[in-house]
Amino acid sequence: MAPERPQPSITDAFAQVPRELFLPAEERGFASSNVPLQIGDGQTNSQPSTVADMLTLLDPRQGDRVLDLGSGSGWTTALLGVLVGVRGRVNGVERHRRLIDSAMASLSQIDPDIVDLSSVEIIEATAGVHGLPEAGPFDRILVSAGAESLPYELVEQLSIGGVMVIPVGGDMLRVVRTESADGGADADAGVTVTRHGSYRFVPLIRD
Numbered sequence: 001m002a003p004e005r006p007q008p009s010i011t012d013a014f015a016q017v018p019r020e021l022f023l024p025a026e027e028r029g030f031a032s033s034n035v036p037l038q039i040g041d042g043q044t045n046s047q048p049s050t051v052a053d054m055l056t057l058l059d060p061r062q063g064d065r066v067l068d069l070g071s072g073s074g075w076t077t078a079l080l081g082v083l084v085g086v087r088g089r090v091n092g093v094e095r096h097r098r099l100i101d102s103a104m105a106s107l108s109q110i111d112p113d114i115v116d117l118s119s120v121e122i123i124e125a126t127a128g129v130h131g132l133p134e135a136g137p138f139d140r141i142l143v144s145a146g147a148e149s150l151p152y153e154l155v156e157q158l159s160i161g162g163v164m165v166i167p168v169g170g171d172m173l174r175v176v177r178t179e180s181a182d183g184g185a186d187a188d189a190g191v192t193v194t195r196h197g198s199y200r201f202v203p204l205i206r207d
Contacts, residue, residue, distance in 0.1 A: 035047050085119065148168070171199075
């Protein structure tokens with residue numbers, strides 16, 4: 001049996017998936033700038049430092065099943081694909097059909113002989129549903145849109161011990177699903193929640 005490949009780092013993923021491939025032509029000159037960039041439909045490609053912070057908190061591993069909610073340009077979805085490898089699975093979900101088509105076109109520009117992203121797919125969100133409950137449970141859930149409160153519909157899509165990173169009320173939360181409540185206001189529904197600074201995102205919307 002072939003030896004298991006080392007776990008890619010977030011730095012490795014950034015190097016293998018160029019941000020500019022996932023940007024509109026008029027924004028590509030700003031790809032190296034640490035700022036969010038417009039991708040159309042009122043959505044943005046998040047600034048690289050924010051993406052790195054979220055991926056660090058999420059800590060996806062090879063073989064993980066990951067839900068990327070609000071996949072937008074597809075850049076973060078592709079980064080997740082590098083981190084989970086071919087043994088994992090990344091399900092990107094996006095509301096805007098045009099962005100899905102653009103993201104898939106961007107993914108097709110990456111040489112599969114250099115980066116194998118066969119584990120990645122991006123599909124259109126189902127109206128009235130957060131996430132992809134029929135495909136769960138997930139080891140990791142990344143939400144790139146701001147919620148007003150913690151959406152327990154997504155918590156229920158986590159496996160036991162699974163991790164979700166989501167901005168809620170302006171704070172970045174790391175949510176770990178536990179088998180049982182372990183006390184505290186943030187753990188009364190079988191989760192442990194920690195807060196990791198303030199961030200701004202487009203709102204999480206349920207059509």
